[in-house]
Amino acid sequence: MSIEKFMQGAVTGWMEAYGEHSDIVMSTRIRLARNLTGYRFPIAFTEEQAMEVDRQVAAVLLDADESNYAYTKMADLPLLERQILVEKHLISPQLADPDRHGAVILSEDETISVMVNEEDHIRIQCIRPGLQLEAAYRQADFVDDYLEKELPYAFDEDFGYLTSCPSNTGTGMRASVMMHLPALTITKQIDRIIPAISRLGMIVRGSYGEGSEAPGNVYQISNQMTLGKTEQEILEDLGNITSRLIAHERKSRELLLAKSRLSLENRLFRSLGTVSFARLLPSGEAAKCLSDVRLGIDLGIIQNVDMSILNELMIFMQPGFLQQYAGAELGQEERDVFRAKLFRERLAIEKTPASQEQETEE
Structure with missing residues (x-):
């Protein structure tokens, strides 16, 4: 499968208007950070190590029977095509830097993106439309299990999965929902809600992640820490906060209509x-x-x-x-x-x- 396919259509699977509460929750994303034992983290590894990590990950996914994945190195893509993949949320802005020796492996339906040599050796990402935390986790976990059978993951019995950033150590999982919250923004309630969410261990960002703004009243809410909690606890916490935000947004919409x-x-x-x-x-x-x-x-x-x-x-x-x-x-x-x-x-x-x-x- 050619990478050109992913450059042609604007609407990717996660943008289809279905899934629970899809009028407010635009998409659900699960991202798993993993590293291979015996190699330095990408921030400090050599080009040879980067190439070996790349080779091992690609071999597992691309050699599978009936593989529906497309593989490409960032260095082989023009700047414009890398930018398009970022705009479709298929890769992170960090991976788009060709000097990182990065690559991406994409599933045909664009729900799975495996980023190689980003901040960690492997970043497994699953994006689904609407509020689908459990379904997105199961899909990402399936890919993770498949890779872990063949690759030596860096794992510690006390600390869990070892990652480049200490805040990802543990489950290595970031769960997030992308939400359209226009009524809360118009009524300025969002200004007091964001600090409250932060106190509950979640973080609010713009639609393109850390450091990005929230154009079009689109916000990304995700867990802040992964150590000390199980995957199910993280999903449960995020699900509870998302449900509250949905209720607040619906109430604000009703008030705007009424008043x-x-x-x-x-x-x-x-x-x-x-x-x-x-x-x-x-x-x-x-x-x-x-x-x-x-x-x-x-x-x-x-x-x-x-x-x-x-x-x-x-x-x-x-x-x-x-x-x-x-x-x-x-x-x-x-x-x-x-x-x-x-x-x-x-x-x-x-x-x-x-x-x-x-x-x-x-």
Whole structure:
């Protein structure tokens, strides 16, 4: 299977609008950090060690019967293609650095991503749509067990799985949910909720992980520590906090409708108008407007707009995908112009040249 397949479509499996509470929980991710015994951690290993780790991991997954995985080295990919994989959440921004001697092994349906030589030798990632903590864990654990049968994992009876960062030592598991929380953001309740979540041992980040912002009111909530807790305890804790956030978000949406319906409708339809007719559309404004339109659809205020198109535009609006779609490198203003044009076309406000030709022929 060729890596080109993963560059073509914007909507990956985790962006499909199904799964429990999919109107608020956009996706669930499980990530397992593992290292091989006898090798230094990636922060200090040699190029020869990196190549040997790469060879061993790839051999196990790619030589399996009926393997549905695609393998590629980061150094073999142009910058634009690495950026697209980051934008689709299939690799981390850290792995995109070609100097790390990294590689990625992707399943055909894009739910499994095995990153090699990132912060740890192996990072197994499973992403599923909606709230599916148990299902995502089982899928990641299956891949982990398969690798562990063939590879010598670095494991200590007292400390658990040994990892490059001490905060990952133990289960080596980070469980996270990506949540769309527009009502909590609009009402500014999110400002007091984030510190409360942190006190409960969880961390709140932007949609692209550590150091990223939360454009479009999309937040990633994950466990902070992995040592001293079992996998099931981590899943249970995150599930409980997620359930509370869902309840708070739903309550906030109800209050906005009850107390400020006209103002809310005005905001949502203005955003729909912006993404439908704008000639210049910066990424920050595009993310905010998409969040508003998504909220309008969830509340039944905005109709006849396909949620799958919004999911597609969330990815297509990113710099890497925009430039691939345009077939050229674009400066910032050029991206803003092209982004606006793409939004108008996908929301069917303006007909594309192809559709105009079809009408002429008819």
